[in-house]
Amino acid sequence: MQTISPRDFTGQRAWEALPIATLSGxxxxxxxxxxxxxxxxxxxxxxxxxxxxxxxxxxxRQHGQEQVHRxxxxxxxxxxxxDExxxxxxGAARVLVVEREGSV
Structure with a gap:
């Protein structure tokens, strides 16, 4: 078991990641x-x-049209x-990303 406080995590470079889990491999x-x-x-x-x-x-971007979502x-x-x-x-942000292992 592990408890993670997102605000305590700061990377050394942009988009640095803290691996939490791999689901079903x-x-x-x-x-x-x-x-x-x-x-x-x-x-x-x-x-x-x-x-x-x-x-x-x-x-x-969809069909050449760009949108911005806040x-x-x-x-x-x-x-x-x-989806592009x-x-x-x-400013600084912390995000949880769930995606296929090895995705860009």
Missing amino acids: TTSVRLHWTDQPYRWHVNDGHEVFVVLDGVVHMHT LQVGDIFYAAPG HVAHPQ
């Missing part, structure tokens, strides 16, 4: 700390992104396989 659960945007990407599997601390602007503490973003997106934290 295929799905990873990780706590990320970041203060920098990620990069545009498409996952090869499902991704669940939960903001635990801070504010994140999630940029998405995510606050407690908000959940779901990306299906093939990039997270832009507004």
Whole structure:
């Protein structure tokens, strides 16, 4: 058993992750700390992104149209396989990410 306080985790670099669990050998659960945007990407599997601390602007693109979704503490973003997106934290943020093991 383990108890984790997200606000106590600070990485040495943007998007550093604290591995929490691997489910059924295929799905990873990780706590990320970041203060920098990620990069545009498409996952090869499902991704669940939960903001635990801070504010994140999630940029998405569908059919050439870009949208920005403001995510606050407690908000959940779901990306299906093939959904193009990039997270832009507004200052430091901590997010819980559940995705296929080895995803970008």
